Amino acid sequence: MKNFVYNIPTKIFFGKGQVKKIGPEILKYGKKVLLVYGKGSIKSNGIYDKVIEILKAHEIEYFEVAGVDPNPRTETVYHGADLCKKHGIDLILAMGGGSTIDCSKAIALQSKYDGDFWQDFYIDRKYKLIKDVTPVASILTLAATGSEMNGSAVISNLATNMKMGFTHDRLKPVFSVEDPEYTYSVSKYQTCAGAIDIMSHLFEQYFSVEKDGFLQNRVIEGLMKTIIHYAPIAIENPRDYEARANIMWTSSLALNDLVDYGKESTDWATHQIEHQLSAVYDITHGIGLGIITPAWMKYVLSDENIHRFVDYGKNIWNLSGSDREIAEKAIEKTQEFFISLGCPANLREINIDDSNFDLMAGNATFRGRIGSMKKLSKEDVIEIYKLAL
Numbered sequence: 330m331k332n333f334v335y336n337i338p339t340k341i342f343f344g345k346g347q348v349k350k351i352g353p354e355i356l357k358y359g360k361k362v363l364l365v366y367g368k369g370s371i372k373s374n375g376i377y378d379k380v381i382e383i384l385k386a387h388e389i390e391y392f393e394v395a396g397v398d399p400n401p402r403t404e405t406v407y408h409g410a411d412l413c414k415k416h417g418i419d420l421i422l423a424m425g426g427g428s429t430i431d432c433s434k435a436i437a438l439q440s441k442y443d444g445d446f447w448q449d450f451y452i453d454r455k456y457k458l459i460k461d462v463t464p465v466a467s468i469l470t471l472a473a474t475g476s477e478m479n480g481s482a483v484i485s486n487l488a489t490n491m492k493m494g495f496t497h498d499r500l501k502p503v504f505s506v507e508d509p510e511y512t513y514s515v516s517k518y519q520t521c522a523g524a525i526d527i528m529s530h531l532f533e534q535y536f537s538v539e540k541d542g543f544l545q546n547r548v549i550e551g552l553m554k555t556i557i558h559y560a561p562i563a564i565e566n567p568r569d570y571e572a573r574a575n576i577m578w579t580s581s582l583a584l585n586d587l588v589d590y591g592k593e594s595t596d597w598a599t600h601q602i603e604h605q606l607s608a609v610y611d612i613t614h615g616i617g618l619g620i621i622t623p624a625w626m627k628y629v630l631s632d633e634n635i636h637r638f639v640d641y642g643k644n645i646w647n648l649s650g651s652d653r654e655i656a657e658k659a660i661e662k663t664q665e666f667f668i669s670l671g672c673p674a675n676l677r678e679i680n681i682d683d684s685n686f687d688l689m690a691g692n693a694t695f696r697g698r699i700g701s702m703k704k705l706s707k708e709d710v711i712e713i714y715k716l717a718l
């Protein structure tokens with residue numbers, strides 16, 4: 330096992346009614362808050378009113394960035410950062426799903442920086458220039474990305490058709506509220522996309538060529554089984570508390586570093602391949618992953634890495650047979666599961682053809698080859714898009 334530093338500082342308030350704890354928690358950082366939220370779900374399900382009531386009771390002044398897009402944009406980041414600078418914001422409170430939380434983190438970066446966050450951090454990765462960020466906290470309303478407990482922020486730049494993630498420890502939320510009841514209003518479609526996103530985060534950290542990671546992979550398998558068990562239940566009955574609670578906590582544990590500490594390598598090619606689909610076609614991240622993942626699995630499977638597919642097939646799907654049979658059947662089972670949740674089977678079903686494969690594959694690999702199960706070139710990525718057509 331590789332050396333690692335365990336650093337998961339986000340304080341989690343998990344369960345029914347936990348939002349009541351945020352008043353004193355916010356006051357640890359100051360009295361001026363920037364509220365960041367999406368297109369209105371928090372207003373229709375009552376979360377907004379509840380939070381405002383708490384802020385007023387604690388005499389906390391608030392400003393707002395409303396209307397964050399799914400696949401959040403650079404423009405919203407600049408707007409939010411201007412508000413932070415103008416009003417001397419002490420804490421950014423994201424209320425929503427991954428898009429809102431990611432947007433808040435990027436605002437946090439830009440709010441304490443005079444240069445351009447996109448060019449300097451997302452493109453040029455000048456980590457050393459980050460001296461300070463505004464603290465971010467979140468009230469999670471959609472279980473999917475793990476953004477509520479990690480340091481990543483994925484932003485889309487429409488001017489260059491690029492969607493990219495950036496990760497820094499300072500961007501980990503200082504606290505997050507996870508109330509499973511807040512996810513009762515999430516649609517079947519977004520519940521399906523969220524479940525697939527969580528599965529994909531687990532795949533990205535499970536599938537590696539190295540034969541290390543015994544402990545990490547057993548934890549990952551437990552998390553995968555939780556999603557396979559509870560996602561269909563939440564889709565069937567959106568108000569099933571146990572299902573929503575299990576999915577919500579799994580979303581956080583799947584991508585807060587816990588399962589990759591100590592591992593030799595992780596993959597993450599599928600995410601980079603999907604991000605370019607979302608950048609060009611503005612599709613839902615989890616749906617893109619549901620279509621790309623089986624294609625990626627078929628493309629990378631080789632004698633060198635088949636052991637990992639065999640573990641996956643035996644431990645998750647109880648398969649038996651030759652290694653090849655188990656691996657191929659496991660890929661089939663994965664796709665069947667995604668389709669059973671409501672995910673389209675291929676790109677054609679969401680009206681995507683091959684016209685942008687070259688552009689997207691170029692953007693996915695602009696720093697060089699991606700992935701670890703198989704190191705993928707631009708040409709490889711084009712082949713994966715073709716397999717997903």
Ligand code: NZQ
Nearest residue numbers: 367368369370399400426427428470473474476481514515
């Ligand atoms: O905008 P509102 O009205 O809030 O509606 C949202 C949005 O339309 C809605 N929604 C959220 N909570 C709801 C709800 N509707 C009803 N009831 C609720 N309680 O759901 C829609 C999707 O929201 P979004 O935040 O976009 O979804 P998600 O959480 O899946 O986030 C996706 C974004 O996160 C990025 C993705 O690429 C994508 O841009 N990711 C972030 C990661 C990270 N920070 O670590 C990792 C992931 O791999 C991912 O890349």
Ligand code: ZN
Nearest residue numbers: 474526529530
């Ligand atoms: Zn994801």
